[in-house]
Amino acid sequence: MNLTWTPQERRFRDEVRAFAEAKLPEDIRGKVLLHQRLERDDYVRWHNILADQGWGAPSWPVEHGGTGWNALERLIFEVECFKAGAPRLLPFGLSMIGPVLMKYGSAEQQARFLPRIPRVEDWWCQGYSEPGSGSDLASLKTRAERDGDGFVVNGQKTWTTLAQYADWMFCLARTDPGARAQRGISMLLLDMRDPGVTVRPIRTLDGGHDVNEVWLENVRVPAANLIGEENQGWTYAKYLLGHERTGIAGLGHCHRELGILKRMAENARSHGRPLLSDGRMRDRISRIEVDIMALEMLLLRVASSNDGAPGPEASVLKIRGSEIQQDLAMLQMEVAGPDAWPYDPDWMSADAAFQGPGPEMAAAAGAGYADMRKTSIYGGTTEVQKGIIARQVLGL
Numbered sequence: 001m002n003l004t005w006t007p008q009e010r011r012f013r014d015e016v017r018a019f020a021e022a023k024l025p026e027d028i029r030g031k032v033l034l035h036q037r038l039e040r041d042d043y044v045r046w047h048n049i050l051a052d053q054g055w056g057a058p059s060w061p062v063e064h065g066g067t068g069w070n071a072l073e074r075l076i077f078e079v080e081c082f083k084a085g086a087p088r089l090l091p092f093g094l095s096m097i098g099p100v101l102m103k104y105g106s107a108e109q110q111a112r113f114l115p116r117i118p119r120v121e122d123w124w125c126q127g128y129s130e131p132g133s134g135s136d137l138a139s140l141k142t143r144a145e146r147d148g149d150g151f152v153v154n155g156q157k158t159w160t161t162l163a164q165y166a167d168w169m170f171c172l173a174r175t176d177p178g179a180r181a182q183r184g185i186s187m188l189l190l191d192m193r194d195p196g197v198t199v200r201p202i203r204t205l206d207g208g209h210d211v212n213e214v215w216l217e218n219v220r221v222p223a224a225n226l227i228g229e230e231n232q233g234w235t236y237a238k239y240l241l242g243h244e245r246t247g248i249a250g251l252g253h254c255h256r257e258l259g260i261l262k263r264m265a266e267n268a269r270s271h272g273r274p275l276l277s278d279g280r281m282r283d284r285i286s287r288i289e290v291d292i293m294a295l296e297m298l299l300l301r302v303a304s305s306n307d308g309a310p311g312p313e314a315s316v317l318k319i320r321g322s323e324i325q326q327d328l329a330m331l332q333m334e335v336a337g338p339d340a341w342p343y344d345p346d347w348m349s350a351d352a353a354f355q356g357p358g359p360e361m362a363a364a365a366g367a368g369y370a371d372m373r374k375t376s377i378y379g380g381t382t383e384v385q386k387g388i389i390a391r392q393v394l395g396l
C-alpha cells in the first residue's frame with residue numbers, strides 16, 4: 001500500500017476542507033463541537049448541502065447516484081468534514097440499508113428507495129435488537145406471518161436509534177419458527193407510519209433521547225417489501241452489520257476529538273503552566289495519536305480490499321475504533337477536571353472568566369464521556385467482536 005499522497009489527492013483534501021469551512025452552517029458546527037444533541041433538521045440540512053454539491057452518497061457507486069470515490073477519497077472526505085465540525089452522516093440509509101438494497105434488493109426496491117436516501121427524504125431506522133435478543137440476535141422473536149400478498153408483523157424492538165424521526169425501518173422478523181434459528185429470519189421494509197407502530201423513548205445517562213422501544217402490533221408489510229428471499233434474512237443482516245461496524249470505527253470523529261483534546265490541554269493550567277507542557281500528559285496524547293494513525297492504516301486496508309465490502313475484519317476496526325473514542329473522551333474529562341460535570345447547557349453559554357479548558361469544552365467533556373460508553377455496545381459488543389475474530393479471522 002503506497003502511503004504517499006499524490007498531488008491530486010492533496011488537491012481533493014483542500015477542496016473538501018474549503019467546502020466544509022464555507023458551507024457548514026455555524027449553528028450546526030457549534031453544536032457538534034460542544035457535543036450538543038443534534039435535531040432532525042440539523043442532519044437533514046447537512047445532507048442536503050452535500051447532495052447539492054453532488055456528495056450526498058460518498059460511499060456509493062456512481063450508477064446509484066454516489067460519488068464513486070475510492071477508499072482514500074472517502075477517508076479524506078470523512079476526516080475533513082469531521083474536523084470542520086460537521087455531523088456524522090446518518091448511517092441507517094447510506095451505509096446500512098443502502099448497500100443491502102444495491103446487493104440484494106429488487107430493481108423496484110432500488111428505484112423506489114435508493115434515490116431518496118442522500119437527501120434523507122426517507123429517514124431509516126434499524127429494527128434488529130429485541131429485549132433478550134441483542135448479542136444473540138438469531139434468537140429474535142418478532143413474528144412475520146404470511147397473510148395474502150404480504151406479512152403481518154408482531155413483536156417488540158428495542159434500542160432503536162432515532163426511531164422517533166424514522167419513516168421506515170429495516171426489520172428482522174421470524175418467518176419460519178420451525179427452522180433452525182438463523183434459517184427462519186427475513187428482512188422486511190416496514191412503514192413507520194403504519195397505525196400498528198408505537199415508538200416510546202428510552203432516556204440515556206446524559207438525559208438525552210436517542211434510543212427507543214418500538215412496538216409492532218399487526219403491522220402489514222406488502223410482499224414487495226421483502227428483501228431478497230424469504231427466510232434468508234440472516235445473510236442480508238450480516239452483510240449490513242459489516243458495513244455498520246466499519247462505520248463505527250469513527251476515524252473522522254477520532255481526528256476531531258484529538259484536536260479538541262489538544263486545545264483543551266493547551267488552555268488548562270497545571271501549576272500555572274499549560275497542561276499540554278506536562279510530559280506525562282503529552283505522552284498520553286501522543287499515544288492516542290499513534291493509535292489513530294494505526295486505525296487509519298487498518299481502515300484503508302479493509303476498505304481497499306474486497307471491493308469495499310467489509311468482512312470479519314470489520315470487527316477489528318469496530319473494537320479499536322470504539323476503544324480509541326472512549327480513551328479520547330476519558331482523557332478530555334481528565335483534562336477538564338471537576339468542571340466536566342455536571343452537564344448544564346445553560347452554563348455552557350456563560351461568558352465566564354475561567355482559567356480551565358474553557359467552560360464550553362469542560363462541560364462538553366462530561367456529556368461526551370457519557371455518550372461514548374455506547375460505542376463498545378452498539379453494532380455488537382466488544383466481547384462478541386472478539387468471538388468473531390477468534391472464529392472467522394484466526395480460525396480458532
Ligand SMILES: Cc1cc2nc3c(=O)[nH]c(=O)nc-3n(C[C@H](O)[C@H](O)[C@H](O)COP(=O)(O)OP(=O)(O)OC[C@H]3O[C@@H](n4cnc5c(N)ncnc54)[C@H](O)[C@@H]3O)c2cc1C
Binds near residue numbers: 374379
Ligand atoms: C446507544 C445504543 C444504540 C443502539 N441502536 C440500535 C439500533 O438502532 N438498532 C438495533 O437493532 N439495536 C441497537 N442497539 C442494540 C445493540 O446492538 C445491542 O445493545 C448489543 O448488540 C448488545 O445486546 P444487549 O444489549 O442485548 O446485551 P447482551 O447481549 O445481553 O449482552 C450483555 C453482556 O454479555 C456479553 N455477551 C453476550 N454474549 C456474549 C458472548 N457470546 N461472548 C462473550 N460475551 C457475551 C456482552 O458483551 C455484554 O457485555 C443499540 C444499543 C445501544 C447501546
